[in-house]
Amino acid sequence: MTVIQENPPTYDNISFQHEEGRPPPYAPQVGIYPSLPQATPSYVVASPAPINTLQTTPQATVQNKGIRKCQWKRALCASICVLMVLAVLALLLWYFLYYQCALGRSCRKSGRCLRSSQWCDGVIDCSEAEDESQCFRLHGSNFMLQSFSSHSQSWMPVCADKWDDDYGKAVCEQMGYQRQDYVTYSKTSAGSYASRGFMKLVPESNHRSRMQSQLSHSTSCSERAVGLRCVDCGESAAAPSSRIVGGTEASNGAWPWQVSLQLFGQRHVCGGSIISSLWIVSAAHCFEKYSRPSRWTVRSGDVSLFKMSFDDGNKVGKIISHEKYDPETNDNDIALLKLDTPLRFSDTVKPVCLPNVGMELSAGSPAWITGWGALKSSGRSPDKLNQAEVTIYSRQECNKPAILNGAVTESMICAGELKGGVDSCQGDSGGPLVVKEADVWWLAGDTSWGIDCALKNKPGVYGNVAHFHDWISWHMQQKE
Numbered sequence: 001m002t003v004i005q006e007n008p009p010t011y012d013n014i015s016f017q018h019e020e021g022r023p024p025p026y027a028p029q030v031g032i033y034p035s036l037p038q039a040t041p042s043y044v045v046a047s048p049a050p051i052n053t054l055q056t057t058p059q060a061t062v063q064n065k066g067i068r069k070c071q072w073k074r075a076l077c078a079s080i081c082v083l084m085v086l087a088v089l090a091l092l093l094w095y096f097l098y099y100q101c102a103l104g105r106s107c108r109k110s111g112r113c114l115r116s117s118q119w120c121d122g123v124i125d126c127s128e129a130e131d132e133s134q135c136f137r138l139h140g141s142n143f144m145l146q147s148f149s150s151h152s153q154s155w156m157p158v159c160a161d162k163w164d165d166d167y168g169k170a171v172c173e174q175m176g177y178q179r180q181d182y183v184t185y186s187k188t189s190a191g192s193y194a195s196r197g198f199m200k201l202v203p204e205s206n207h208r209s210r211m212q213s214q215l216s217h218s219t220s221c222s223e224r225a226v227g228l229r230c231v232d233c234g235e236s237a238a239a240p241s242s243r244i245v246g247g248t249e250a251s252n253g254a255w256p257w258q259v260s261l262q263l264f265g266q267r268h269v270c271g272g273s274i275i276s277s278l279w280i281v282s283a284a285h286c287f288e289k290y291s292r293p294s295r296w297t298v299r300s301g302d303v304s305l306f307k308m309s310f311d312d313g314n315k316v317g318k319i320i321s322h323e324k325y326d327p328e329t330n331d332n333d334i335a336l337l338k339l340d341t342p343l344r345f346s347d348t349v350k351p352v353c354l355p356n357v358g359m360e361l362s363a364g365s366p367a368w369i370t371g372w373g374a375l376k377s378s379g380r381s382p383d384k385l386n387q388a389e390v391t392i393y394s395r396q397e398c399n400k401p402a403i404l405n406g407a408v409t410e411s412m413i414c415a416g417e418l419k420g421g422v423d424s425c426q427g428d429s430g431g432p433l434v435v436k437e438a439d440v441w442w443l444a445g446d447t448s449w450g451i452d453c454a455l456k457n458k459p460g461v462y463g464n465v466a467h468f469h470d471w472i473s474w475h476m477q478q479k480e
């Protein structure tokens with residue numbers, strides 16, 4: 001965490017390419033078809049003919065030919081008209097479906113469009129049941145449980161009337177947490193959300209079926225909203241309370257969510273943060289070269305890499321790097337690791353809290369970075385975990401020409417000290433940037449990139465974890 005020479009990288013912005021729109025199936029071209037006869041065809045008798053003769057005159061033959069030609073033209077005309085009407089209908093149908101999709105949502109795999117009212121209504125419409133996933137979320141630092149109402153198509157607080165731990169466990173499990181991680185529920189204020197009503201347990205509710213089918217919209221709620229703790233997160237027995245400038249060694253249990261990600265069971269490469277007994281958050285760039293889970297071991301429970309090397313560690317079952325991670329710009333630099341076997345929580349092994357919806361984490365709260373990264377640029381990694389307090393800067397500030405010149409995207413947070421001297425460095429990547437609010441530690445970022453380490457006006461850049469809220473919860477909810 002010190003200074004070395006400046007070596008600014010370059011960033012390429014890869015622009016989004018829109019798919020070309022398909023032309024309508026029929027585009028009638030003016031001038032291709034012969035114009036239709038102006039007058040109605042009729043038999044013209046040129047000269048008197050014997051009444052009994054059936055023989056046609058040469059003139060009549062010409063007329064008949066003309067009639068046949070006209071009939072042929074009529075048929076052609078009619079079929080063109082029919083095809084044009086069909087094309088217009090197809091276009092209208094396409095617009096209708098598109099409009100439906102624009103208003104509602106579509107199934108991930110099939111692309112099938114659903115009405116908004118089909119989302120979270122308790123009935124599976126998509127092949128992978130994605131219309132019935134992401135139906136619950138936690139809001140604010142009081143962990144208020146909200147359910148998506150298919151009726152009003154908005155998020156509503158869940159009423160605590162008749163609520164119990166079994167409902168809590170069922171919802172936590174639906175949100176992707178492990179049943180064994182469940183802590184408790186509380187009765188909390190719904191704040192301004194209360195005015196729009198609640199989602200309340202229906203009289204015949206039970207613990208077995210999908211939780212969203214057990215809730216219905218209600219304007220009254222005698223108790224308060226449910227506050228739900230799916231995992232005992234964000235608690236530190238030994239986090240430093242006073243400001244420390246520059247990096248210092250951490251004490252055991254200060255940052256119990258910090259893990260070391262090691263290649264081939266021995267080489268520390270990146271950091272990570274425990275968010276549940278099975279899931280670790282890290283950076284996508286850590287897995288660019290080695291993306292096979294079997295190569296990686298997760299070590300936790302001590303500040304000393306040496307001491308942790310005597311333990312087996314945890315095997316990684318799955319590495320999910322963000323699909324839109326861009327190695328050129330470092331946009332979307334986040335990854336999730338699913339462990340083969342769950343971690344056993346202790347005083348030195350504990351998850352950090354994922355930011356809930358509606359939390360403003362970057363507003364001047366004290367933030368800390370931790371890791372086994374180099375103590376100076378290109379320097380060696382220490383054996384003991386280091387910690388440093390940093391300032392979170394606004395994106396606007398960081399993107400100033402003299403600072404990071406527009407390289408900080410929405411998926412990033414920048415933090416450090418503009419005067420230099422405090423920063424993350426090589427080997428800290430993937431590790432946590434945490435903030436404390438309402439007595440709980442929250443994961444604000446994952447260490448991502450920077451221009452060298454601890455340079456003046458070159459703060460470190462972190463993945464913006466709150467920005468990835470839906471991405472994280474989607475992957476945690478997937479069964480396989």
Ligand code: 4AZ
Pocket residue numbers: 423424425426427428429447448449450451452453454459460461
């Ligand atoms: C790295 O290479 C790295 N100063 C991580 C963070 C920073 C620089 C480099 C931020 O892993």
